[in-house]
Amino acid sequence: MPHQLDAPTRLAVSTVIFTLRPGAAGRAVLWTPLVRRTREPQLGLWALPGGWLPVNEELEVAAARTLRATTGLAPKYLEQLYTFGEVNRSPDARVVSVVYWALVQSDEAARAAAGPNVRWVPADTLPGLAFDHNRIVEYALWRLRTKVEYTEIAHAFLGGTFTLAELREVYEAVLQRSLDPANFRRTMIASGRLRETGEFQAGAAHRPPKLYRYDPSATRTADDREPFQSERPAS
Amino acid sequence: MPHQLDAPTRLAVSTVIFTLRPGAAGRAVLWTPLVRRTREPQLGLWALPGGWLPVNEELEVAAARTLRATTGLAPKYLEQLYTFGEVNRSPDARVVSVVYWALVQSDEAARAAAGPNVRWVPADTLPGLAFDHNRIVEYALWRLRTKVEYTEIAHAFLGGTFTLAELREVYEAVLQRSLDPANFRRTMIASGRLRETGEFQAGAAHRPPKLYRYDPSATRTADDREPFQSERPAS
């Protein structure tokens, strides 16, 4: 056992943050911010945003706070991912990390601050990160891709109103495959959670598409909702 | 803020344990073991099995250990559920609990030890528990019922071999609704994860049913498996 017996287990909160950025092949790709470690252990390596849990702060609030500290943004979706507590995941002391994952609006993230100690990277081709953070991001990616298929979190990447093509681009970027526009329209309308705004998005060289708004109150049965998962957490 | 500023946050591991027992209406019901608190706070109240996390023990091992301590059993399924860390969930200090949920084999659980400080209760009609443990059990129940529908964890309640009727009873007990025997057979066989043992269960006053065995290696694609979730954890 590598730790001092009298050293207590330390509790940290980290957050995997996702946003979308335009990609080369016309399809958007997932990006995530990393922070450079400014102290030992693993000084200089890139790691997930996070920090020690203050005694009087809620877990979710701590996650949102570190998210704001590194990106200047408020999450549009924030959910607990998993708690990582392997005995040897940190070389110095026993550290248990409660990890959250978050989605932030893409156009806001484009204006996000990125200093010398904050760096955005494509989530699918990460550099070698500190501790077990590569594995954590991979798990968060798996959860995002799984959850996009059976919930309505995709709109968290977009603004208040969006076209069906924009929403489809989000799905295609997350799922990494093309979707038939007509079928996509049918299933999204059938979900009952989209409301037409009555407005259209003009300016493009084709027929102007309708603008929709996400309506969380619509046709949602009680038993498919998850307990205590807030979709719009207080930042 | 009710806590002393210098008191550190304490880290606990608790486990929600489920098994099946024969019920009145012919349908089995879910039972869970509780332990009586032997010290303050909430002394005398019933609570989930658990304890403080030792510095050198893995989270999952700690969960399996407390499970063994209260039931004398090894889990056939063990998975992390959620981490509960509300600032005021414990009146004395800040306590963050990493909660696991487990399934134990029903016939083994029937022989499980139950002393004056261990009590098995139906999981759907709990008494008032200590702290936020009622909410935790409710969430574990929701997760069990959700996960039974898209995974193959139901066999964890049964022994090595079982009939399709026994397996169907498990599903009916967990989902709390009747299932058509013929359709149930079709979907289970189509899943490809059941193997005939070649033996039959004799002795009943009807046609003897085939005995099956669960085969986890069969026809499982790589991307529907969850990362680092062990189905047969080391006890």
Added chain:
DNA sequence: TCAGCTTACAGTCGTGTTGACCAGAAGGCG
């Protein structure tokens, strides 16, 4: 101005899944 281009949007068709239902098989029991 008008052909032509692009995307929005609507509908059809075939397939696979799933629930409801039916019928024969194969044991034990009176």
Added chain:
DNA sequence: CGCCTTCTGGTCAACACGACTGTAAGCTGA
């Protein structure tokens, strides 16, 4: 040996969903 039970295999219709076709409606450029 009839009769009960459950086991087991099958059909049928409703539905969801992917592939595909066709029309609508804007903008652009010659």
